[in-house]
Amino acid sequence: MTAVLRPPASACPACAAAPAALELAGASEPRTGEIVLSLPTIHCAACIARIEAGLAAHDGVKTARVNLTLKRATIDAAPDITAADMIAAVTALGYEAHELDPSALSATAADRAGRELLMRLAVAGFASMNVMLLSVAVWSGATDATRDLFHWISAAIALPAIVFAGQPFFRNAWRALRAGQLNMDVPITLAILLAVGTSLWETALRGEHAYFDAALTLTFFLLAGRYLDHRTRAIARSAAEELTALEVPRAWLSEGGTEREVPIAQLRVGDRVVVRPGGRLPVDGEITDGVSELDRALLTGETLPVFAGPGQTVSAGEMNLTGPLTIRATAVGRDTSLHRMADLVAVAEAGRANYTSLADRAAKLYAPGVHILSALAFLGWYLATYDMRTAINIAAAVLIITCPCALGLAVPAVTTAASGRLFRRGMLIKHATALERLAEVDTVVFDKTGTLTTGTPALTGLDALGDREAGIAMALALGSSHPLSRAIVEAGQAAEITPASVSEITEVPGYGAKGVWKGQTVRLGRASWVGAAPLAVTASYLQVGEDAPVALPFEDRLRDGAAETVAQFIARGFKVYLFSGDSAPSVEAMAEKLGITRWMAETLPADKAARVEELRASGAHVLMVGDGLNDTAALAAAHVSISPASALDAARVASDMVLLGSDLSVLAEACTIAKSATKRIRENFRIATLYNIIAVPLAVAGLATPLIAALAMSTSSITVSLNALRLRGGQR
């Protein structure tokens, strides 16, 4: 569970228990296009060369290209080559490889918007440098014909450059105006157009001052802000897409005795679907054949596996543990309970859009402010001098010098620095305003199974067993791949217990394993099967001959850093809650262990969401951390939400941030970083305001020459960017 990216087919601990299921999931499907593999362990030039050469040597592979930045390989191969072949080839070279769903990655494959911004940024940069060169000559004393010539050349460079580079602002401003609103782009567009317009006029009248350079640097700095903003989101989006693409959706269809693998999209109601042990159910339906156990932890939060037999209704997202099941589909695709839940979340999410970011709030104050100011300056000067030319010049200077570039950079520069730092620590920010909301958090709500715990059980009662029982349990567990059996083996190996010699071990799907030891039948499995009274906690039961059965209780293992994280939150005065769908005793034990005083057990999904709403209504800013379907509603209802990468797709979609690693300790750090990021953003606004307080009177007084405007603008932008860089911290 250390790797960030886990095997395809599911993001579940039990999959590791069934490597066979993985191979099946990656098996044959006729495809035309390319194969995309995720290669989480590559890191150097040698890795690239080895993988590319190894793949290219494979028959039928046309080209193979490794992208180290994205840790991905794109393979163009003949149609009969499958992803499983390619994974096998890469594994043979000694690297980990997982299949990615190319269709889910399409959006990042061609980052057209980013490329367009970069191009405009380059044009604005080129033009502003050249115009600046000419302007410096003018400022340092070029006069008469020379000055006019320089102004004309500047105009010739600036006009096409502005027309091309300024388009994102013009388009946005136009859209806002048509909708009858003011946004940040309106003053920007007005400033640019007015600056270019008056400069042209001045140039035509052989005037002294032209603001071509100001208009261009303004565009350049603002585009830089836009580009930073875009990059941050593009990185988050591509990582989120990769998480989705890891789950290649396929199912095994049973038709008249033969089994065929099909994409999930092709399933219809009434189809019989075979789910092997370790697989996640792709549809809602009824079991027609087979006996097994189901892990519903992601859906209900319950850690106890549930017995499953013919006639029982099951829902998509549950995990099949021990025996193969055949399911008659009653709901597929978007109609499954899993998807309906995810759709509900989309509704709840709309409520979150009401949060106005700091930047928007600043823009709301700023946009009308500068327009009024510049109009007043125009009026004042016109009344004082009755000279239209001077008045318009002053008004333009006011608009330029109250330059929004510090404001335009203030937020993107900070969020880029902060999210870059969090990304390196294994946390992905999906939502634009998530950092600001995280900074306000004062209450933390944790889910138990899969969030605070790893979701894989660990045996606790080994010491209570006699040597004889321990040895038998070990022997029986060795023959099974059930997660509880694996936990017994793990604990037994740690305690150096030698397995007893048990013969004729057979696994009874859905019940357990049995064998013969010294002539007696020994059984390890469910309480009802061995005839024991079931405990409230997750447990397996061992019966030797006719003796009374003994229970082997399990406990969910804490995730790395969970205890420290909770302790840190409590120490900082956050209110910490634990809401779980699991039974009361196990939740209480967990809460006690972590020092959480407020907990709630056996909660239904609606209860969780309702409690979060309640907390919210009482004025608390809730951070919800959860991974299951039973958390999705609460995740969407909370002020800000985080889910681990192992969560269900629905939960990841609902949350604002995704934890890529398995370590929880980054949570507390994220809160700190979010707080300092908001502090920096506010500081940046203060810098911008301070600068306006100095610069605006100069402009209104008519003292803002192009030189002063250029100096002031660049200084404020650079100060703001440097202030944001303080967030990055030294460490990588």
Place this chain on the structure above:
Amino acid sequence: MNILVYLIPISLFLGAVGLVAFIYTVRSNQYDDPEGDSRRILSDEWDDRPKP
């Protein structure tokens, strides 16, 4: 000052050459894998243009 007649066009031309070169690199996907490219220099294999 007559030197300006040559210098200004030359500086503009050189700047434009740089801009065109940059646009070419963006168009031909050369910023898709900065980390990989920095390592590929060390490899002896012939690989001087990004494959699709």
